[in-house]
Amino acid sequence: MIGVFDSGLGGLTVVKEIMRELPGYPVVYFGDTARMPYGTKGDAAVRRFAVQDAELLMREGVEVIVIACNTASALAREEVQAAVNVPVIDVVTPTVTAVLAEDYRKIGVIGTSATVRSGVYEKMIHAADPRRRLYARACPLFVPLVEEGSERRPETAIIAKRYLNQLKLRHLDALILGCTHYPFLRRQVQAAVGPGVRLIDPAQATVQLLKRRLTEDPRLARPVSGDPHHRFLVSDSSPIFARLASRWLKRPVELELVQVE
Amino acid sequence: MIGVFDSGLGGLTVVKEIMRELPGYPVVYFGDTARMPYGTKGDAAVRRFAVQDAELLMREGVEVIVIACNTASALAREEVQAAVNVPVIDVVTPTVTAVLAEDYRKIGVIGTSATVRSGVYEKMIHAADPRRRLYARACPLFVPLVEEGSERRPETAIIAKRYLNQLKLRHLDALILGCTHYPFLRRQVQAAVGPGVRLIDPAQATVQLLKRRLTEDPRLARPVSGDPHHRFLVSDSSPIFARLASRWLKRPVELELVQVE
Numbered sequence: 001m002i003g004v005f006d007s008g009l010g011g012l013t014v015v016k017e018i019m020r021e022l023p024g025y026p027v028v029y030f031g032d033t034a035r036m037p038y039g040t041k042g043d044a045a046v047r048r049f050a051v052q053d054a055e056l057l058m059r060e061g062v063e064v065i066v067i068a069c070n071t072a073s074a075l076a077r078e079e080v081q082a083a084v085n086v087p088v089i090d091v092v093t094p095t096v097t098a099v100l101a102e103d104y105r106k107i108g109v110i111g112t113s114a115t116v117r118s119g120v121y122e123k124m125i126h127a128a129d130p131r132r133r134l135y136a137r138a139c140p141l142f143v144p145l146v147e148e149g150s151e152r153r154p155e156t157a158i159i160a161k162r163y164l165n166q167l168k169l170r171h172l173d174a175l176i177l178g179c180t181h182y183p184f185l186r187r188q189v190q191a192a193v194g195p196g197v198r199l200i201d202p203a204q205a206t207v208q209l210l211k212r213r214l215t216e217d218p219r220l221a222r223p224v225s226g227d228p229h230h231r232f233l234v235s236d237s238s239p240i241f242a243r244l245a246s247r248w249l250k251r252p253v254e255l256e257l258v259q260v261e
Numbered sequence: 262m263i264g265v266f267d268s269g270l271g272g273l274t275v276v277k278e279i280m281r282e283l284p285g286y287p288v289v290y291f292g293d294t295a296r297m298p299y300g301t302k303g304d305a306a307v308r309r310f311a312v313q314d315a316e317l318l319m320r321e322g323v324e325v326i327v328i329a330c331n332t333a334s335a336l337a338r339e340e341v342q343a344a345v346n347v348p349v350i351d352v353v354t355p356t357v358t359a360v361l362a363e364d365y366r367k368i369g370v371i372g373t374s375a376t377v378r379s380g381v382y383e384k385m386i387h388a389a390d391p392r393r394r395l396y397a398r399a400c401p402l403f404v405p406l407v408e409e410g411s412e413r414r415p416e417t418a419i420i421a422k423r424y425l426n427q428l429k430l431r432h433l434d435a436l437i438l439g440c441t442h443y444p445f446l447r448r449q450v451q452a453a454v455g456p457g458v459r460l461i462d463p464a465q466a467t468v469q470l471l472k473r474r475l476t477e478d479p480r481l482a483r484p485v486s487g488d489p490h491h492r493f494l495v496s497d498s499s500p501i502f503a504r505l506a507s508r509w510l511k512r513p514v515e516l517e518l519v520q521v522e
Contacts, residue, residue, distance in 0.1 A: 034306045035296050040408070045295045045497040113501065144405045147301070155416040155423070162416070236306040240374065261522050 002210070002221060003062030003086075004029045005053040008036035009241060010143065010180035011068030012248050014091070015230075017207040018066075019249075022214065024223025027230045028060045032260060034236035037143055038071040039112020039179065046114060050076035051083045052260050056233070058084050063221040066210060067091060070178045070202065071112050074120035087220065089210055091202040095176060096124045098205035100132075104173040108193070109136040110163070111178030112143065121176060135170050139163045139179075146181045147244065157188055164192040174198040184248075235260045263471070263482060264323030264347075265290045266314040269297035270502060271404065271441035272329030273509050275352070276491075278468040279327075280510075283475065285484025288491045289321045293521060295497035298404055299332040300373020300440065307375060311337035312344045317494070317521050319345050324482040327471060328352060331439045331463065332373050335381035348481065350471055352463040356437060357385045359466035361393075365434040369454070370397040371424070372439030373404065382437060396431050400424045400440075407442045408505065418449055425453040435459040445509075496521045 002022070004015055008031050015029055032038075032053055038046045050072040054065055065088045067073045067080060073090035081088040099107060109121045116138040125132050142163075145156050167175065175197050177183055183201050190199060214220055234241060237257045245253040263286050265276055270292050279288055293299075293314055299307050311333040315326055326349045328334045328341060334351035342349040360368060370382045377399040386393050403424075406417050428436065436458050438444055444462050451460060475481055495502060498518045506514040 034302060036301075040499065040501070041295060042497045042499045113499070117500075140409050141402070141405055141411075144402055148401050150402075153423070155419045158416045158419070162414070236303045238301065238303045238374075239378075240301070 001025075001060070001062045002027045003057035003060065003065045004068045005057055005065070006031055006069040006180060007038035007049070007071065008033050009244055009248070010146070012245060013180050013183045013201075014066060014068035014203045014206060016249060017203040018210070021207045021211055022223070024225075024228060025214070025221060026224060026228035028057060028062055028233065029231065030057055030233045030258070031235070031241075033234045033238070033241055034260070037112065038069060039114050039143060040140065041114060043075050043114070046071055047076040047079050050080050054080045054084050054088070056258065056260050058086070060231075060233075062086065064089065064210070064213070066206065068180055070180065071114045074115045074118040087213060089206060089213070091180070091206045092120055092124065094205040094209040095200060095202040096121065096128070099125060099174065099176065099200060100128050102174070104132070104198070106133045106135070106170055106172045108167045108170065108172045108175040108197070109134060109178050110139050110175065110182065110189070111136070113138045113140055115178050121178060135167055135172070137163055137167055142179065142185055143181045146184045149244070151184055151188065156185070157191065160185065160188040160192040164189065168193050172197045174200055176200045177202065231256060233258045262286075262321070262323045263288045264318035264321065264326045265329045266293070266318060266326070267330040267441060268293050268299035268310070268332065270294070270408070270506055270509070273506060274441050274444050275327060275329035275464045275467060277510060278464040279471070282468045282472055283484070285489060286475070286482060287485060287489035289318060289323055289494065290492065291318055291494045291519070292496070292502075294495045294499070294502055295521070298373065299330060300375050300404060301401065302375060304336050304375070307332055308337040308340050311341050313521050315341045315345050315349070317519065319347070321492075321494075323347065325350065325471070325474070327467065329441055331441065332375045335376045335379040348474060350467060350474070352441070352467045353381055353385065355466040355470040356461060356463040357382065357389070360386060360435065360437065360461060361389050363435070365393070365459070367394045367396070367431055367433045369428045369431065369433045369436040369458070370395060370439050371400050371436065371443065371450070372397070374399045374401055376439050382439060396428055396433070398424055398428055403440065403446055404442045407445045410505070412445055412449065417446070418452065421446065421449045421453040425450065429454050433458045435461055437461045438463065492517060494519045
């Protein structure tokens, strides 16, 4: 079983990619909806929450854990790996590898306040190649806008333009969508930075790495024959969550309420 | 000592009113910033959190507790009062009393998703006077907009108009600002519903009730001579919180990090 966790429901973009690329594997998803969002929280809280989330997935018997949250990946991937005895894949590391494999010179990063404050993408990319130029911008309203279903409203385009106008002036080669909610705003972000900028969705690089790991070491987790049974756990249930989850995954999703603390 | 709690920092609008109306009383404020916002959470989580918040204030030795959060007031005021042996004042009950004292016929309520879903204002007002007409609307982006400092941006006016256009057509007599963050958006809300609508800020009725209680029963809490020492506790500290708190209270605020769980 593949365990996936996020602060809320944004990590479902990673689950969607797993369903597409690794269709036979059952997924246990945990969304820490009671304590979401992580992106506006302090570092210590995010670390504590992320370790608790991983421990919860371990109790469900997962064989590999994907941290489907950029904020938790940025601040807590080492703490999470230290806390569990299964492989942990975060969304930042494979994205950095994917970016370094291409000849992008000017790279933008957008994410939550906590992700951008951590400087994780800059640090990891510069450690490998100091000549790359990085430009980061926090976009705190993007998560609530997506959770409200306001992707296509005019104010969302205005807010995207305001957040991204400085990045647009940089004439970027690529822009990392450094929050699992942001792929839902792909069109609006592209319009705000201009058509020439390549948008990088960390879900893709992450699931490619997961796929490689599972191919290299088939004992890690095995696909089932027939349709796998996926589970979706949340720490707080609200009528809105189930509706959003079903809409995003384009299938009926039943949420199970669990206690994480 | 007066204890005040909120899911985050919005409750500082109530503290500000206490400082104005009851200048001699020391306040201990607790903002549950690690688990904020409450307004998008489910009922059970909000109840559990609110009781823990009140218990934390009791450990600080407070003599009266103000629930400076509409969501917690709507969902958990009975649970909180049952959990502590000091008087508890919520923001909803005194606001309902103030509204009933006036001849408002058509009354709007705006608040978080959880507050609006609870229907608390409608139920309490209708229990006293079934002839009043109530119209409610959730405004989920208002809290993140205020926390980003975006009160005066054009997109905030657009979002306010979108949320409030149905209420505007009702030609309301009064509109309850049913979230402690919303007084920061007073001007934008007034513009969206029209100049004839009286805006009701629950902080005022709440602090008037607190003042009456303290006058009637002076043993409850006593003012200090000289400048009282206020404390501001949070369950998660982020550089943004201290900046916002100081800006809103118009004085330097030092936040103390505490553990609530």
